[in-house]
Amino acid sequence: MDxxxxxxxxxASGEDLPRALVRSAVPLDETQxxxxxxxxxxxxxACSSISFEVDKAVLGGVWLRIxxxxxxxxLAGKLEQLAHHLREALREALTYHRPSLT
Amino acid sequence: xxxxxLDLGLFVSQAVNFLLFALLxxxxxxxxxxxxxxxxxxxxxKGLQDAEEAERMVxxxxxxxxxxxxxxxxxxxxIVETATRSAEQQRQEILANARxxxxxxxxRAHEQLAREEAELQFELRDEMIAVSLAxxxxxxxxxxxxEHHRRLVQQFLDEARKLPVERx
Numbered sequence: 001m002d003x004x005x006x007x008x009x010x011x012a013s014g015e016d017l018p019r020a021l022v023r024s025a026v027p028l029d030e031t032q033x034x035x036x037x038x039x040x041x042x043x044x045x046a047c048s049s050i051s052f053e054v055d056k057a058v059l060g061g062v063w064l065r066i067x068x069x070x071x072x073x074x075l076a077g078k079l080e081q082l083a084h085h086l087r088e089a090l091r092e093a094l095t096y097h098r099p100s101l102t
Numbered sequence: 103x104x105x106x107x108l109d110l111g112l113f114v115s116q117a118v119n120f121l122l123f124a125l126l127x128x129x130x131x132x133x134x135x136x137x138x139x140x141x142x143x144x145x146x147x148k149g150l151q152d153a154e155e156a157e158r159m160v161x162x163x164x165x166x167x168x169x170x171x172x173x174x175x176x177x178x179x180x181i182v183e184t185a186t187r188s189a190e191q192q193r194q195e196i197l198a199n200a201r202x203x204x205x206x207x208x209x210r211a212h213e214q215l216a217r218e219e220a221e222l223q224f225e226l227r228d229e230m231i232a233v234s235l236a237x238x239x240x241x242x243x244x245x246x247x248x249e250h251h252r253r254l255v256q257q258f259l260d261e262a263r264k265l266p267v268e269r270x
Binding site for chain 1: 243254
């Protein structure tokens with residue numbers, strides 16, 4: 001699962017809590033929404049509100065952003081990570097056999 | 103003397119006359135002639151000496167001329183050899199430079215070709231990865247059912263709870 005944070009962003013005060021955005025490939029039921037809300041409040045910091053969006057591009061799983069923090073648990077994100085690792089591995093393999101090309 | 107028919111007085115006078123005549127002849131004629139002969143011999147001798155000297159001078163001049171010709175030939179040969187060596191050296195240098203330039207051009211061409219080939223391979227693999235990614239996305243989109251989605255959401259929740267806690 002990929003988690004990234006913009007550390008240069010100003011920290012939110014108690015009265016100015018960040019908004020949370022959740023994207024999933026299919027609509028989430030109430031239980032799932034409650035679990036995600038609980039996750040945000042207990043693990044990722046409080047949020048002023050939370051929005052749920054359906055986005056087919058997510059493919060599966062959940063993509064969540066709260067403030068400047070992104071937690072990517074989507075299948076699209078995993079595929080993108082896999083593609084990134086593949087590209088890096090292929091580039092390293094090619095440059096290993098041809099060091100003069102680097 | 104008389105028995106022999108000779109008159110002594112006449113004989114003596116004749117002898118004295120002969121001696122006087124010989125003396126006069128010697129003084130008037132022989133000596134100048136001898137002097138002329140000596141002078142002529144001297145001239146001839148000097149002429150011979152001059153001829154020998156001239157011949158010697160001619161031989162010396164011929165030797166000097168031959169020496170000059172030999173030196174000139176030697177110098178000409180050296181000039182030709184030097185020019186030949188210089189030309190050969192220049193030819194070798196030009197050939198070496200040409201070979202080096204050709205080698206460097208070939209190396210650069212090979213490197214450029216290898217770079218382009220590698221770039222093409224990178225691009226081809228990127229394209230293959232992109233196509234595979236798109237195919238996998240379509241396949242997942244078609245194959246995933248509600249149960250899969252539910253499990254994926256639950257997996258997300260389980261993993262997210264393991265992340266470091268952030269408090270604002």
